[in-house]
Amino acid sequence: QQQVKQSPQSLIVQKGGIPIINCAYENTAFDYFPWYQQFPGKGPALLIAIRPDVSEKKEGRFTISFNKSAKQFSLHIMDSQPGDSATYFCAASALFQGAQKLVFGQGTRLTINP
């Protein structure tokens, strides 16, 4: 119930392409959905986040699409660059028993070829 399923596990895209990473959740108590970007040897860093009352959020080249009825959300990266090569994690957050519960997906290793 507290799982977040993420796909694909890995993705290779040519520079300028639009990689899409998908996530799904079951527990409707989740009401905040951040995406984290992790480079090798570094900790995850918040990239962009969305609440379920909106269907899309865009920040620069990064866009989250959210489908509340399907309990799915996705990350799109426009005009992808080699510097975007990293592992991306979707996550879902809720307040459970007074504590923030942040559940991560399994991650997608993205490679952008020049």
Add this chain to the structure above:
Amino acid sequence: EAGVAQSPRYKIIEKRQSVAFWCNPISGHATLYWYQQILGQGPKLLIQFQNNGVVDDSQLPKDRFSAERLKGVDSTLKIQPAKLEDSAVYLCASSLLLGHTDTQYFGPGTRLTVL
């Protein structure tokens, strides 16, 4: 603003030995988290502190893992005795408050290898 600091960055130990990790959160952040990230997986929360009190330790294997946050600032995570399956990156994160939309800022992690 300085980020979350962790040490050591790497640690190799034999199984059944003990190990400790240290974390210094961002100044002023009340909430501190320890996560375990196994290779190829997303981070999994082990324990969460609000100031120096434990908020959630439901996923901490308490028979071998322990953690404390002294004076509501620095924190240590200890494993005793270590098992092979404890090989992972241990991430520390902090957030300003406890709200579930508060951004968590992660440190670089400690990579533990248990032989």
